[in-house]
Amino acid sequence: MKIKSAEFIISNTNVTKCPKERIPEYAFIGRSNVGKSSLINMLMERKDLAKTSGRPGKTQLINHFKINNEWFLVDLPGYGYAQVSKKKRAKFQGFIENYFKEREQLVCSFVLVDSRHDPQKIDLEFMQFLGEHQVPFCIVFTKADKLGSSKLNQQIARYKKELLKFWEEAPMSFITSSSSSLGRDEFLNFINQVNQDVAQDFK
């Protein structure tokens, strides 16, 4: 898929105030600092469309971007950010949970995990939460440039093996690097395919 346009639409903390337009929507979620906003910029070939930072907790709101005038891409705050008070964090912030429970246009979510790390409890719990609410998701391994290829393959195999303890089938996954653009074509082709598959439901 060619990216012809990518425009910021609105930020908020309330799913009921998200854009009303019925077009397919894709959300990016994962721990703080895992690389959600960077991946969005990489996919869109825009340096600063989504705000990024070396410090966790940069993205604080539900941010809608409209792509090619055809679909929404959503940048979300991370979870598991230790600096935020326990009360405010309440594990996964309530407005994020509501977004996933109530957003009807959402056709697929991408759960980002750092390819250097073994499965973390909080990520597995979030995947469980999505499963319980019938939200389809893929796993996106980020920062692949930080590992050599054999270590990377080994780490991903370990991750998938662990997932099979919880899921009958490992979810579909992508291996990405925002610094080298690894995975960009596969990712955009996937979205393109899903857009076609769901087109009938959005008529």
Ligand code: GTP
């Ligand atoms: P929050 O908004 O705080 O939840 O973080 P986020 O998940 O949006 O992460 P963000 O994109 O802001 O990136 C966090 C840090 O990781 C930044 O310093 C990025 O430059 C770095 N980073 C993100 N993706 C990659 C990658 O693929 N490779 C490398 N080497 N660094 C990356």
Ligand code: MG
């Ligand atoms: Mg961010």
